[in-house]
Amino acid sequence: MDLLSDLLETPEISPKRVRVAAAIVDFLIIWIIGFGLGLLFGQSRTGISGETGYFFSIHLTGIPAILFFLSWIGLMPVMEGMTGKTIGKRVMKIKVVKEDFTDTTIGRSLARHLFDSIDCFFLIGLIVASTNKKNQRIGDLVAKTLVVRG
Secondary structure, eight states, X not given: OHHHHHHHSOOOBXXXXXXXXXXXXXXXXXXXXXXXXXXXXXXXXXXXXXXXXXXXXXXXXXXXXXXXXXXXXXXXXXXXXXHSOOHHHHHHTEEEEETTSSXXXXXXXXXXXXXXXXXXXXXXXXXXXXXXXXXXXXXXXXXXXXXXXX
């Protein structure tokens, strides 16, 4: 009977702080890839800017920009759609599932991540997640997904 009750048990919704930590890990990985591509192939600019002091910027175009975009697609929607986890989610022991707690798909994961920039803008995603019981951000609401422990 314990096996049956384990199978029927609903997964626990992931706390917002765990999701934020996973997002930070994923962001750092993507940032390192972008910075590395920028150092190798990008057009860099340095100088002194008024009162703010020294600045450094990297601009990616062409093949390096496509490589960066493909790395984002591979690490976020594809990996998450196939396994339910990005590297950050794997580290934090959480995963993405459909609202019925079945495995997610690459399409749903892509829909989730198309809203990442909106969710990050003025922390809108965190505010939206704080206003509902399932801690769903805008991307989750659109894709009809949940983030659970596991």
